[in-house]
Amino acid sequence: MMKGKMVGLTLAAGLLILGALAFGYDRSEFMFLDEIRPGMTGIGKTVVADDVISEFNVDVLGVIDEPGDKSDFIVVRVSGEAIGRAGGIAQGMSGSPVYIDGKLIGALSRAAAWSKALTPIGLVTPIETMLPVLDEVKENVASTPSPDAVLPGVRLVDGFTPPSPAAVAAAPDTIFAWPVATPLLVSGLSGRALSALMDGPGAEPKGLIDSFLPLKFDLDPRGLSAYNLRLNPLSGGTTAPGQGTSPLVPGGGLGVALATGDVTIGALGTVTYRDGNAVIGFGHPFLTNGVSDFPLTTVHIYDTIKAYDASFKIGTLGEEVGAILADRMTAIGGRLGRSSHLVDLSLGVHDADNGATNSLRIDLVDEPRIMWYLILASGLQAIDSSLDRIGQGTVEVNYQILGDGMPKPLERHDLFLSTQDVAVYPPWQLANIVAFLQYNDFQDPKITRIAASMQVTKELKAIHINHLELDSDSYSPGDTIHYTVELQTYQGENRTVEGEIKIPDNLDAYSIDYITVRAYGGPRPLESGENPREFHSLEELIDAIEDLPSYDTLTVELFAPDPYSPYLDALQGIDKVRQDFTGYFLYDSREVQAYLYPAEQTPEKEK
Numbered sequence: 278m279m280k281g282k283m284v285g286l287t288l289a290a291g292l293l294i295l296g297a298l299a300f301g302y303d304r305s306e307f308m309f310l311d312e313i314r315p316g317m318t319g320i321g322k323t324v325v326a327d328d329v330i331s332e333f334n335v336d337v338l339g340v341i342d343e344p345g346d347k348s349d350f351i352v353v354r355v356s357g358e359a360i361g362r363a364g365g366i367a368q369g370m371s372g373s374p375v376y377i378d379g380k381l382i383g384a385l386s387r388a389a390a391w392s393k394a395l396t397p398i399g400l401v402t403p404i405e406t407m408l409p410v411l412d413e414v415k416e417n418v419a420s421t422p423s424p425d426a427v428l429p430g431v432r433l434v435d436g437f438t439p440p441s442p443a444a445v446a447a448a449p450d451t452i453f454a455w456p457v458a459t460p461l462l463v464s465g466l467s468g469r470a471l472s473a474l475m476d477g478p479g480a481e482p483k484g485l486i487d488s489f490l491p492l493k494f495d496l497d498p499r500g501l502s503a504y505n506l507r508l509n510p511l512s513g514g515t516t517a518p519g520q521g522t523s524p525l526v527p528g529g530g531l532g533v534a535l536a537t538g539d540v541t542i543g544a545l546g547t548v549t550y551r552d553g554n555a556v557i558g559f560g561h562p563f564l565t566n567g568v569s570d571f572p573l574t575t576v577h578i579y580d581t582i583k584a585y586d587a588s589f590k591i592g593t594l595g596e597e598v599g600a601i602l603a604d605r606m607t608a609i610g611g612r613l614g615r616s617s618h619l620v621d622l623s624l625g626v627h628d629a630d631n632g633a634t635n636s637l638r639i640d641l642v643d644e645p646r647i648m649w650y651l652i653l654a655s656g657l658q659a660i661d662s663s664l665d666r667i668g669q670g671t672v673e674v675n676y677q678i679l680g681d682g683m684p685k686p687l688e689r690h691d692l693f694l695s696t697q698d699v700a701v702y703p704p705w706q707l708a709n710i711v712a713f714l715q716y717n718d719f720q721d722p723k724i725t726r727i728a729a730s731m732q733v734t735k736e737l738k739a740i741h742i743n744h745l746e747l748d749s750d751s752y753s754p755g756d757t758i759h760y761t762v763e764l765q766t767y768q769g770e771n772r773t774v775e776g777e778i779k780i781p782d783n784l785d786a787y788s789i790d791y792i793t794v795r796a797y798g799g800p801r802p803l804e805s806g807e808n809p810r811e812f813h814s815l816e817e818l819i820d821a822i823e824d825l826p827s828y829d830t831l832t833v834e835l836f837a838p839d840p841y842s843p844y845l846d847a848l849q850g851i852d853k854v855r856q857d858f859t860g861y862f863l864y865d866s867r868e869v870q871a872y873l874y875p876a877e878q879t880p881e882k883e884k
Contacts (some may be wrong), residue, residue: 286875307404308380313351317341319377321385322528322591323359323370323547326580330528335375338398339428341452349398350429351375351383352391352452355744357418364583365397368460368507369590372547372558372608374527375401381527383407384560384608390445391452398452402560407549407608414602414610415555431648434629459563460509460589461501462532465637466658467710474542474654475508476500482701484693487709489800489825491809492818494716500650504564506544509589522575522595525613526551531558532574532594533601535647537619538639540655543594545576556601557724564646566604570618571642573599573611618643621726624656626663629734635663645715649708654731664733670699671738671862672763673732673829678714683725684816692709692829694739694862703731710822719815732797738861739767742831745796752792753876754784760833762796766861778835784851786875787846788840793848793870795836798863799828806839806847808819831863837873855866 316481317337325331333356341350354374355366363370366388373385384407387400433452440453473479477500484752487493497503523530536542546559556573560794563571582589600615619640619649627634637659641651661667671694678687693702707729714722741764748759757779764772780792803809812818826832834853838846 280308289368306380308377308382309405310340310349310351310403313337313340313382315378317377319375319382321355321373321375321552323363323373323385324362324528324530324578325359326578328523328530330524330526333357333359333644335377337377339431341400341431341433342427342497343433344676348386349403349406350433351403352389353385353399353401355397355399356402360397363581363590365580366399367588367590368509369530369545369578369581369592370547371459372531372549372560374547375551381550382560384547386560388439389452390440395443402607404550405750407557407560410603410605410608411552411557413554413605414557414612415552424662431533434557441457459544459546459559461506462509462543462545462592462594463541466542466654468661470654470658470661471508473657474500474650475502475506478653478701478705482695482705484799484828485702485706486713486800486822486825489802490713490821492611492713492716494694494712496558496712499815501647504647505564507589509545523592524578525556525575530576530578530592531556532576532588533563533828534572534594534597534653535644536651537572537594537597537606539637540639540658541594542651543574545578545590545592545594551798555610556599556613557608557610559609560607562606563601563604563609564644565606566644566646569604569609569644571601571604571644572597572617572619573601573613573615591858618723620648620724620815622652622655623726623728624659625728625730626659627730627732628663629732629815630736633663635659641727645712648715652708652711652727656707657700660700660703660731660733664700667698667700668735669696669737670694670733670735671860672699672703672733673860674703674729676710677726677728678722678724679710679726680714680722680724682721682815683714683819685819687819687822689823689827691827692860692862694737694828694864696737699733703729713818713822714815717818718812719818722815737767738857740772740798740861741765741767741770741862742798742863743794743866743869745794745833745869746795747869748788749871751872751874753874754780754786755782755876757781758794758835758871760794760796762831762833764831764863764868765785774831774856776833776856778833778852778854780835780873781851784837784873785840786873789837789873790837791870792873793836793852793868794833795866795868796831796833798831799867800825801832801834804836804848804850806849807841824854828862828864829860831858 320332321334334352383404389398418543423783477498531548539709548558578592599613600617601611603610621640670864674691676689744763746761762774835851836848850864
C-alpha cells in the first residue's frame, strides 16, 4: 500500500550546527544532513561483477524532510559506467555507500521516478539514521536537514513497486520511490516448493492439528515476498571452495542466510560502513525484525543483469563470518566473529513402491515468522523430489522436536491419505506443530533439532467404518456397554472390532435421558457442550500434541448431553476406547443413541 507524504517548504539560507562530535562519532568521517546542498557531487560504491567494487557518480538534487528522522532521504541522480552496466539501480545495490568529498552521507536504498529527472534517481538513507544500528551491534544521531537543501513543494510517495509511467508524468511535483528489493538467493528448491516459499502455499489441507487444538498464530499468506524479498531468477547455492568473495568493506557484498545445507536460502545486499568488527548495510530493513540472530556471510557476485522491470545482481552466499544482530527500518547491522543459533532440520522420505530414499539436512534460522515457510517448502521439496509425482497415496510420518527450552522432546506419529495430493500433509503438519511450540504462552522452546521421517505409498490404505452396534438400547449409570464395529478395508476384506466401555456411576440419569456412542477415526473437533482445552505449561501443550490421535486410530467414545447448556444438542465426551490400525487411514463415523434410566427404573434389557 502506498502512502503520500508532503515534504518541506522553503529554500532558506542557514546551517544548523550539530557540533564536532555526534554521539561519539568523529564528524570528519561523515557528512550529515545539515551539510547537504543541492548540486553537490560525489560517488557511490558497489559490486557490479566479479567481486570488484566499482564507483558510480552521484549528484544531489535535494533532501526529503519528514517529521522524525526515519523518513528523511537524500535525493540523488546516479550515473556512470557501473550504473549503465547494471541497467540502473539494481536489486542488491541497497546499502551501497555514497560519499561527498570523501565523507559518507549514507546508503543508496531506494530507486525512484520523477518526471523532472529523466536519468536514474534514487534515495539515500542518511548515515545519521543508520549509526544507531551500528551502536546496537557494537556492544543516536540527530537528523536535521538544512532548510536550503529541502526540495520545495515536492511530494514523496513511498511504495513497494515502481509506478506506471503515466502516474509519474501526471504528477510533476511527486517523487515516486520504492525500496530496492532484496534479492533472495535460493538453491535446492524447485517447482511448487519454491512457489510456496515465495508466494505462499495456498489453501491449508483439512484435518491438521490446528483444527483440533485451541492455539492460533497469524501467518502472511503471501510467503516471503511479503517482506519485499524478490526471488533472484539466477540464484546460486553457496560459494564453491576456492572461489573468491566480495570483501566485507563499504561497497562490497553482504549476505544474510536463512537456510544452509541441502537447501540454501539467503539475501544479498551491500556493506555501507564498517567499524572494526561491526558492519551496517542495506539502508532499509531486511525483515524488520528488530533484535535478530541471522548468519552474516560473505558473497560472491558474478554479474549484474539488466532487466526491464528491475535489474538484479546474481551471486552466491559465502562462508558464515558473523551474525546479523539488528534489523531496523534504516539498516541491518552485524558483528563479525559471532555465531547464530540455528535449528537442525532433518527430513527423510522413503518411497515404499520403488524403494527409493531421499533425505535433506538443513540449518534454519530460529525466527518464528519465517520458519513456517522454510519448513513447509523444504518438506515439499523432500517429498516431491523423492516421489517424482503428485497424486494419491498414503503417508506415515514420525516427528521428533528437541529444544533447550523444552521440558521434554516432542514425539508424534501421523498418517495421512489423499486421493489428490498426499505430499502436502506431512510438511504442513510439521510446520504447524513447530509454530505451536514457538508461539506458546509459557516459554521459549529454543528449538535445536526438528526431524521427520516419512514413508509413502501410492496405495490407498484406507478402512471405512461401516456400522456400529450396541448390545442394548437402554442402560443405567455403572453399566458396561458392549459394542461391535464393522469395518471395510478399501477394496478388500471386512473386519469386526468388539469392545466395551463403562458408563460412569456418577452420571446423572435424572437430568440426562440418553447417551450416544460414536466410532470414528483420527481426531475430532470439540462438541458444542465442550470448552476448549486450557494449557498451563509448555509440557501440557506438548502432551496434547502427542496425544491427539492420528488417522490410523479408531476411537469409540461415549457422549452425554450437557444438562447445563442452553443448546438441546450440546454433547460432551465422557470416556473413550482407542485401537490402533497402524498404516491404515480410518474414515467416516457411526453413532448410536441409547436410553439412560436411573438404576431402579431400568427396563428389562433385550436378550
